[in-house]
Amino acid sequence: IPPDLEAEMVVFWPSFTMRDGDFWTHEWTKHGTDSGLTFEEYFRKMISLFRNSxxxxxxxxxxxxxxxxxxxxxxxxxxxxxxxxx
Incomplete structure (x- = not known):
C-alpha cells in the first residue's frame, strides 16, 4: 500500500475487530478482486466513498x-x- 493511501485508510477505514492490514487484505480478497480495479484503485475508490459519506x-x-x-x-x-x- 502506498504510504499516502495507507495514512488515509488508517483514518477513514480502520478495523474495529482485527489489525488494519489483515482487515484490508480481507476486504480486497472478498470484494476488491471482483471489482475490476487494481488493488490501489480499489482502495482509493473506497476512501473516496468514505470521505463523501x-x-x-x-x-x-x-x-x-x-x-x-x-x-x-x-x-x-x-x-x-x-x-x-x-
Whole structure:
C-alpha cells in the first residue's frame, strides 16, 4: 500500500475487530478482486466513498462510545450502539 493511501485508510477505514492490514487484505480478497480495479484503485475508490459519506468516528464520538473496546463486545451490541448513534 502506498504510504499516502495507507495514512488515509488508517483514518477513514480502520478495523474495529482485527489489525488494519489483515482487515484490508480481507476486504480486497472478498470484494476488491471482483471489482475490476487494481488493488490501489480499489482502495482509493473506497476512501473516496468514505470521505463523501457519514464519518463513523464523528458518529461514535457524538454518542460517547468511541473509547469502548469493541473486541470485547458481541457484534450485535456494537451494531445496536452504532445504529443508535446515527
Amino acid at each position: 457519514v464519518n463513523a468516528f464523528v458518529v461514535l464520538a457524538s454518542a460517547d462510545i468511541l473509547s469502548i473496546n469493541y473486541q470485547d463486545l458481541p457484534e450485535l451490541h456494537f451494531r445496536v450502539d452504532f445504529q443508535n448513534a446515527l
